[in-house]
Amino acid sequence: MSESNTLEKLIIPTFADVEVAHERIRTHIHLTPVLTSDYLNKLTGAQLYFKCENFQKAGAFKVRGASNAVFGLDESMASKGVATHSSGNHALSLSYAAGRRGIPVTVVMPRTAPEAKKAAVRGYGGTIVECEPSTRSREKTFARVVAQSGADFVHPYNDPRVIAGQATCSRELLEQVSGLDALIAPIGGGGMVSGTCLTVSSQAPDIRVYAAEPVNADDAARSFKAGHIIADDAPSTVADGLKVPLKDLTWHFVSNYVTDILTATEEEIIDAMQLIWQRMKIVIEPSSAVPLATIIKNRELFAGKRVGVILTGGNVDMDRLPWNN
Template identity: 80%
Template sequence: MKDLSEMYIPTYDDVLEAHERIKPYIHRTPVLTSSYLNELTGAELFFKCENFQKAGAFKVRGASNAVFGLSDEKAQIGVATHSSGNHALSLSYAAGRRGIPVTVVMPRTAPQAKKDAVRGYGGTIVECEPSTSSREAVFAEVVARSGADFVHPYNDPRVIAGQATCSLEFNEQVEGLDAMVAPIGGGGMISGTCLTLSNIAPQIKVYAAEPLNADDAARSFRAGHIIADDAPDTIADGLKVPLKDLTWHFVKTHVTDVLTATEEEIVAAMRLTWQRMKIVMEPSCAPPLATILKNKELFRGKRVGVIITGGNVDLDKLPWMQR
């Protein structure tokens, strides 16, 4: 992994360029509200629905920015990444739209629905064991063989600038937000959120939400340095990966706090959203609402933006059916 001093830190100008570059390939997703959830939390909640996004997840923003920002010469060789799911299928979608090859290293335990989507978009899957170390080792072999351009799921300035377009839209759609809450795994969405809001609405507090079973971001935030878990066990499969240097830069600089939720709280929040808002969202999207419900006093009376990051679920293995 490159040291932060060797990496380009994206700027707000990069966000504006990404916004224009990816417009033809993404949806401007809607913002929904729920009077029931407002009553339950004592806050005014606004849900940015990236579960309605192309490829079913916010990650198509960063993937599209990276793919369509490549020179023709680099694009011909193709792109590659490692991902538990949503970045994999998002990069496959973007590469398919540009007509270039894409190879994805995925944990063998990744949801079948996400594997099927990757293949459906034309991606080639190479499986690895469900740990960060196995994922990165197998991926190194793939890139050495193909020479493909590595589009990191989150520790990539092109990806962060793309993800930042979500909060750019959100800020245009809803005025007067006091806080923004988004899930955190590797930190791509949170970094993009920090990048945008620190430039155009610095008064909005940014909170990251993660599973207690994969709370390396919370522990890193308290310790003041990155603490990485290799293979955490949580139902929120998209939030198992650790922070890296570039995303840690944004987290330590701009995030107000990192809040955690138990597995039971995550499942309850996910089910509540399905029941009350009538929308499909995956477990990795549920920690924001779960942590708002858990910390009502923090958000009571506030206008709070919540980013629902994706809706790619295996409908045969819903968590409340398993438990």
């Protein structure tokens, strides 16, 4: 499936697709835990429930969408393998899923992607083709790869199969924690946020959905305010998983169901990441810290509320911890 074909069809997944996805992938993923922190509750004035996708297979939520796409392929398509472009977590998640099914996978990655994520892709059997760290270079290189292999394109986020898979995270969270007032997740391309919107709009429409984004890569926030997609080509932020722009399918969910998109500075993101490492004793990557950073920054918005916080991943390059740079 080419990127242009995916965009032209714009198939909107439904909650029925989420239920099918959950059944399809449940033996390939973890039911991740929900953790709390008295310290962070006191700090924010809210009751925070952290859905820990940093404990997920391949270390990130993206294994949900990747597994749904891979295991939903018929045998004819699967035999040609899968391919994608990704800065890291989708790359290693697709490699994990393809390895479980025993099919080839090729990933176009920016040469600046964390070495830990490149190593994980190779460890799962993926083939990496490097590109320059820009959306334009990534998509141009990827087009060449697909033309050569005929592999099925599994977009990192602008794919109904991927969004339905990501939605299984919030589906689980609603079963694990009752009475939530709000849900917040990081936003880059919008796959997790779209999945969250899909679940919440169907199962608990009174819950407010917020997205959290770095100030240095705030194209989704600017898009939200402008009412149309604004795409930055190569933003620079410590939250390497949030550098990509919205696309038409994710924009559908963001523009129709998100309450607001909140932003945090690089310093605020790093401080929030340290807080979670220190107080909760768990490893998260910078992208995962952005929601807490925005909650701390906007205490009045969340005070007294029961808030689900999706910690999207824990794949960190231990040689490049942000507070050591």
